[in-house]
Amino acid sequence: GTARKERAPMHGSSDERTRTGMSPESLKRAFVDSMFYVQARYWEVATPHDLYMAAAYTVRDRMLERWIRTAETYRKADARTVCYLSAEYLLGPQLGNNLINLGIVDSARQGARDLGIDLQEILDQEPEPGLGNGGLGRLAACYLDSLATLSIPAIGYGIRYEHGIFDQKIVDGWQVEDCDLWLTNGNPWEIPRPLLRYPVRFGGHTEPYTDEHGRFRVRWVPELDLYGMAYDTPVLGFGNDNTNLLRLWHATAGRSFDLQAFHKGDYYGAVNAKVGAENITKVLYPNDEPEVGKELRLKQQYFFVSCSLQDMVRVHLQHAPNLEGFHERFAAQLNDTHPSIAVAELMRLCLDEHGMDWERAWEITRRTFAYTNHTLLPEALETWPVELFGRLLPRHLEIIYEINARFLDELRMRYPFDPERVARMSLIEEGPVRRVRMAHLATVGSFAVNGVAAIHSELVKSTVLRDFHELWPEKFHNITNGVTPRRFIQLSNPDLCGIITDLAGPGWARDAENLRTLEPHADDAAFQQRWQAMKRAAKERLAARIREATGAVVDPQSLFDIQVKRIHEYKRQHLNLLHIVALYHRIKQGTDSDPTPRTFVFGGKAAPGYFMAKLIIKLIHSVAEVINRDPEVNQRLRVVFVPNFNVKNAECIYPAADLSEQISTAGKEASGTGNMKFSMNGALTIGTLDGANVEIRDAVGHENFFLFGLTVAEVERTLAEGYRPWEYYRSHDELREVIDLLRSGLFSHGDPDLFRPLTDSLLQHDPYLLLADYPAYVEAQARAGDAFRDPAGWTRMSILNAARTGFFSSDRAIREYCRNIWQVEPMPVSLAAGNGSVP
Template structure:
């Protein structure tokens, strides 16, 4: 190889419930030659340590900003590094106990979680063919049966494409293998669908439209034995639209595995008071058999139980309030409703929809002194991808709205907005038990599953959401009477999109118009005029792709309920 890097393993014990301990193996990149003395003696002091810096950059930051070609290349290098290290370790362990490769799929199954580890396929083929001497057909059979692919979202960022020119330069042997997989696959498709050139173009592993790209999702679909989505609705979307050609070819490979969460962390550990109350009522079997929680329905009319639930919720809200004041200087009124949206910041998750509603709510308070709703604390926490400009701008808008709303004495005690920084598991463990309302408001058809919806509901929050992702299956379990559903459904989105005009909603609803006009008039960016113009343009000039304005009235009505 043109470059050599060492992978140094670090084993992290993952301590589970009771005696369960798993090991998570992480990898750090190290230079083979950390210091070049010859370069140093020539006065090339930077070049003397250049190899060390370049090697260790591979694992300095996971998922680096890929808005530049250098960032894209670092991502591809990073993905191959982790694949190569992990696969070599897996195969080393296998060969320690097995003399031949025949039992590999019986002993090893490699889960490709999204397309990020898709290079497992050509790397495993390379090892089996080039190093172990297997013929193509045997290596291909083993590779297919030993791998499976999970798709987590229909969004483009999960369907990675790498420039052929970059793959050719960095991973030429892997590209040869991908070409061979593609050639054999397209021959099969051509024989099944003679003359269907468009189908061949759609299913090819190589995107030939303009600059040539390797489609990593297609590589996973062709090369693995199992494909799944992560919620019933999401899996149906994969079958009927996104991966329809592949589903038509191999329906037996597709199945659904709805995402899940562990009650040991998100209830037993995060909310010990509620866990203790549940155990007092139904025993501790629920800790490992969550279906036992259905037994709590027997106590739904018991006054003392409901009072105990309310007391625990109030205590959890007080604890989060105290933490926020002590660590952030943010005041949260524990007697107000904690209306919470915490998750990755992405436009399809529609944090902006909640922001627009907050502005509407704020305007109602100012316009009508007699308007006396239950006081609200709107709580956000999120992180945005490093190169996601619009997501970062929405975070700034949340802060801008919070600064205006929280400073107005006319709305104090009735409305507050807080953004809790550095969202992470330990912070989520404080937020989930304290939430009264769980915001799950993605555009229908966009959210693959979601797990925050499960964590909030497990801790007694009411779900306010669209009929999307795992909200659908939660609704099937708890019923309409125990959720606040609103908005377009997946089929409505598809029907409306061809004729959708966001300005019709802007011009047709005075509250929506006022909210957007306030953003445009720099009410929330007084010292930086025009800061939020891109947000307004995305909603009006670029026709609101995620259909916030179409759902805003329905969302507002659901909030009012």
């Protein structure tokens, strides 16, 4: 894009109010206008979907002026820009959030009311862009919100999956996956950019040649080319005028298909090949761990990384004659290893396409990237078989080999008598199948590496990247995750928002430390009453939603004890179940001493191929079935599973929680972010010393947190000493009875085998130490139950949780990234200045 010499007029001042005015009157007029001119509908026949679309276009118009002005401001200032590379963005519904960030919720509600429409009904129409699996994808979305809010020039790059995370249906207690169709009715938030396309190549071979200066070079002769086309979504800041760009790539077939196949006369074969190319962006892999050797997954990763880097190069060359200084214009964050092929791709662009020499290319590359690690689970660390890698990306494999050869030389010099260390650090894992270690590539190719919570960052340094930390200690950072208070307080919990705003003024949503103004009121009786009413209303809303979704009736007076997150053995939903069955058992035995009525709420998706996780979902439903229909028990206990946990449901769930279950085995949960959302909404946590729980507990006060369980060191020791879960089973009567109940067929209509794989795993291996942690967990639960029977004491703790969790705002996290990693400064955008754009 060449810059226009003369400024094109923005839309004229006469219609400016219609398209940008924020009063209820302007919004109403624009809405009616959009219904006619965009949706092509008249009032009497408009469907709820038409209402949503018209509302979305009305809001979008108001975003575009900001967006264009932002692009203009960044470009003129030649601003250093953050590029967030992520295979996932779990955005959640856009309309409500955009209304908040524009500051027009009240105007919109008023305008809708004037037209006889309930704003909530419109909001409920929106299908959510579920372009992520869980924590990592949602974190990326929170970070986009904070980057814009902090006026940081930033672009989010990712994949426009046609089908996001599957819809979860429950049939007879089992998870059944259904295709997500978020794009079917159109996506009003994206702007397709058909002219913004980049070629992406795969396969073929490489060949050496000598260039015009007589230098040795390599040329990649690929077999296949596709195109990546940009779809842009504006991302509003809150309380400012900055509006950043989320650019997602969509795959379309390139010309090689036409030339090779159509011209050979194989029409159907050609069409098929085209369809194959377009498959690349069809579907999000629904796993929270990499699937071994999935070719399409590697293609997805390279596809979006290549498009993104080509786009960055294009922008850079608008300002500079060559790629020198690329790393000064951009800081590129690798959200886990999924985009780490970027290291090899930027090398290729510098070397092969821009004629740079190796040393300079490597310098630029290493100074461009930074890498965030999100997991320590060995099975989740990405590696790709060399064979597959070389077949799809022969040139990149060569480059990786060369990076590795030079790196290993350096290591051998530094550790001449330690060949084992050198082998451990290699980018290539040697073995029957040789593999590329993506975490090593990301670490070697980056100037910074960070973990996502204090304890996790320490573990990164002492376990998976230990050798690298010894080599480059200064490269390693911690940046504890954060979540956006706009979506997870203001949007999800309007009553809480009202309470905070009354005390702290409206500034708290930009400066979450202001939540502390709640603290002095923690013991104030009138304030406590208002707080309780807020919780109560949120619980009633969730109860209504549960009834609608499952038919189950729950009592909003009971303690809402909630665990929502992906289903995984390390997250230990089944530990929660062991406690529930223990409570059931005590009531049946008449030995119960904790009369606190409780509603246990579960939610979360299981990876479609993860048998144990799916069996845990079945067990939750089976236990629920027995408990909920037993009149001796169901006055005291209810168990429900909210199907299809997603951002939309989450917004209704977090505010309603009394108790937040964060019970992973110590050392396994990198951070957790749900834990923060619960706590901000006044839930107390029952949790282990894992991930961000550690910092949440320190922030809210140890007396306001129900801690239990083995520490990381104790977990290690227990396993090292030869853990025998069977012994816990034998020596702990209640635990034994609980497990025997699961094996009795009571929860499986008499079939003692149904849950066998789960109970066998617990008794024989128990890799996540449920049995070892069981006594402490049950004891902590009893403390929580007791505490809940003192409403004033509980409310005080609840208020203090919300008051002290400002640290977990994603604004704080992004400030730390800006200062400690990216070295990037805010670039505020002003709409008011006008800059003469309107003639």
